[in-house]
Amino acid sequence: MMTIDLPDGTGAGPRVSCHQPPAPAFRRATLHDAAAIIDITTAAYAPWIPVIGREPGPMGDDVPALLADPDIEVWLAEDTGPAVGTGPAPVGLVILIPDTDHLLLHSIAVAPSAQGTGLGRQLLAFTEARAAELKLREVRLYTHVLMARNVEIYTRHGYVETGRRIDNGFSRVFMTKRIG
Known part of the structure; x- marks a missing residue:
């Protein structure tokens, strides 16, 4: 928490407190996390169903198969803030x-309770750091053509559109960002 004293000429100005949520902890997901992954993914992507006319691709993922595949990494972002009687709670994933x-x-998915907190940006930064750690010089992604807000967000974070095409029955925008 940060407290700021605003000067009012007497040195006893009003106090303003700005609460920043603690940084999430990132960890590799396990099969025990499958239900949380499905819940977060469903909650994050469900609002897009009326926009694109069907469930977005990640809602149809076979999560246990993804978790069992040694070539796929599923990472959870956990809220490390104080919660009485509970441990860290998953609030996002990549x-x-x-x-x-x-x-x-x-x-990439952020639980509704964590949307608007900057977690999506942190997940994107984590992804880019993971690419650098793996000595990969590029992050690629895709999103649905009708998810224009997502395209704008990725563009703002340095991603460049590389093409549009139908992929697995979805009209997708493909984007990339060079790392390092």
Whole structure:
């Protein structure tokens, strides 16, 4: 927490408190996390169903199969803030697929309770740091053409559109960002 004294000429100005949520802890997901992954993914992507006319791709993922695949990394972001009687709670996730020359961001999802806190930005930064850690110089991703807000967010974070095409029955925008 940060407290700021605003000067009012007497040195006893009003106090303003700015609460910043604690930084999330990132950890590799396990099969025990499957239900939380499905819940977060469903809650994050469900608002897009009326926009694109069907469930977004990640809602149809076979989560236990993703978790069992040694070539796929599923990472959880956990809220480390104080919660009486509970441990850290998953509030976001990324599903990453390393390839020989890039890291594919297959899915990024933020629980509604954590939306608007900057967690999406932190998950994106984590993805880019993971690519650098794996010595991969590029992050690739895709999103639905009708998810224009997502395209704007990725563009703002340095991603460049590389093409549009139908992929697995979805009209997708493909984007990339060079790392390092």
